Amino acid sequence: MAILEVKDLTKNFGGLRAVDSVNFAVQPGEIFGLIGPNGSGKTTIFNMISHFYPASSGSIIFNGADITRTKTHQVCALGIGRTFQIVRPLKRMTVLDNVIASAFLRCRTMGEARKAAEETLEFCGLTPYAKHLARGLSIASRKRLEITRAMATRPTLLLLDETAAGLNPGELDEAIALIKQIRESGVTVVIVEHIMRVIMAISDRIHCINHGQTITEGTPREVANHPEVIAAYLGHGGGGQYADH
Amino acid sequence: MLRERGWELSLLAVLLVFPLAVQDAYFRHLMILVLLWVTIGTGWNLLAGYTGQVSFGTAAFFGVGAYTAGLLAHHLEISAWWGLLLGGPLAVLVGFPFGWISFPLRGAYFALGSLALGEIMRLLATVWESLTEGMVGILIMQTFVSKVPYYYLALGLALASILVMELVTRSRLGYYFVSIREDQDAAASIGIDTTRYKMVSLSLHAFLTGTAGALYMNYMGFIDPQVVFSLSDISIMAILVVIVGGVGTIMGPVVGAFVMVAVQEIFRSGGFGGLKALTQAVGGGFLPVLTKYITQAHVLAFGVLVVVVIMTLPNGIVGDWSRIKRALRRG
DSSP: OOSEEEEEEEEEETTEEEEEEEEEEEOTTOEEEEEOSTTSSHHHHHHHHTTSSOOSEEEEEETTEEOTTOOHHHHHHHTEEEOOSSOOOOTTSBHHHHHHHHHTTTOSSHHHHHHHHHHHHHHHTOGGGTTSBGGGSOHHHHHHHHHHHHHTTOOSEEEEESTTTTOOHHHHHHHHHHHHHHHHTTOEEEEEOSOHHHHHHHOSEEEEEETTEEEEEEOHHHHHHOHHHHHHHHOTTOOOTTTTO | OTTTTHHHHHHHHHHHHHHHHOOOHHHHHHHHHHHHHHHHHHHHIIIIIITOOOOSOHHHHHHHHHHHHHHHHHHHOOOTTHHHHHHHHHHHHHHHHHHHHHTTSOTTHHHHHHHHHHHHHHHHHHHOHHHHOGGGOEEOOOSOSSSHHHHHHHHHHHHHHHHHHHHHHTSHHHHHHHHHHHOHHHHHHTTOOHHHHHHHHHHHHHHHHHHHHHHHHHHHSEEOHHHHTOIIIIIIHHHHHHHHHOTTOSSHHHHHHHHHHHHHHHHHTTTTTHHHHHHHHHTSTTHHHHHHHHHHOHHHHHHHHHHHHHHHOTTHHHHTHHHHHHHHHHO
16 A cells, blocks of 8 residues: 555646646655656645645545645654755754754653654764754755654654755765665655756656646656656757666 | 852842842832743743744733732622632633634734734723723732732742743743744644644743732732733833843843833832932922933833844843853953
8 A cells, every 4th residue: 555645636826736636656665756847846745745735636645544634733743754945944953952842743751852862863864963053054964954853753754855955966975875774764755856866866766747747657767768857857859868877 | 050050049049038138118119020020021931032922912911810819809809819829820711712813823913913912901901890990990908018928929920930931941842832933834844733832832921921910919909901901011011021131041031120120110210219309409490301201201211222132132131141241351
């Protein structure tokens, strides 16, 4: 059974149809890539899953239960963690305190929450920054803090929104390693990403959308060779330089 | 721990012996006001400083607490001291529907709504004469002639409110409040029911403020709508106490209460009576007029003070203490 199923999901912003009858199913344990050019509706799909906006129509099924109308905090409590494209750490708190705030979802006492937060920081490689204020972190560390905060809520499904944007090549490799490590720990990952190098390297399957509509779905190789995907990214007549990945 | 807390413990020691050392009724009265403001400021700090929900309606809860105590004695001939127990819960009750309506909304709605709430309560207390006696106000017999019992009650309440603050900031509640203040969407995304926790914060604020209001009634023996539902002297004053002292710091409202009560009193009394003495010495002229204007100008002075504090010490006296120390050393 799919862990997450999106059925005919549609979002209208006034007269604009940002997402148009999108369907996909994510299997437990996989890394599922969601790609598409700027403004194609990827983040809107995430925002409907975590219920920052209600879906105009269609449904979202998580572990067999309909969560289309479930509130944001309840979606998280059910086991869906997410990060934001624009990083949103609690700026005036330390890195550790940021993660403790998340850990309280599954912990009752301060002691338990602190312990869980320290473990998650270790897992995500942020322990050296535990005492730093969140606003003083580099972009790479902030992105990592976003992932750490989401992981501290102990999700079974993690939605990653452009966690690789703004990273240098070395940091990209570290980010890829972290995402793989998260999957190995048993968490299913849905990732929205612009950087092809990342998405091609880690995704088991990729779903590509443009103008809110599905173009294709398949393995990274299949998607990269699909003529409409190439056209959407490079314009018609563009080359296929991603195909070799 | 003890070292870090050195000045706080010394302050506590001074406060404990103050009424024994100082016999003057006027200064005892001012200290009781300071302690009441510590409680009210701490409550506002919890809601606005920690949870990020700026309220202009503190007077609503203060007045409800005060009237709870006053009306128990006035109508039911029950001791006004029961107001200390009931004033807080009643203030929470008033806050509940208000929070319920305004918290799911974003932006300035809560702040605007709180302003309206304070004014609605003031008008209600003014017009509903059969219950509140309107502008005539409520007069009750004070239990004690001495100010000392009131002083220690106010001190106990102030200590209790700081204790609540200490406990909250070290618990799940504190983490949730600050998360909501910093970013409401991010807070919801880590599983925090933001509306519910904002309600909890509002209730704590209302409870502390209402209890302080009930103590005020017992202490002063007289209230009317203009006094306890005052926008400038209660709601705005609460904001100033916290901003001057340090928003989002536990000791901020303590320091702010001392400063603001002093400022308010300097203006109201014309430099503790100094201007009046000067007028008598000089014998008239323009001074009586000046004195009259200055004593009425404390609200204006509040405004000027806030502008100065925000420009020079944006984090308040406690929040910018290290900066103040550096400046003093240089100077």
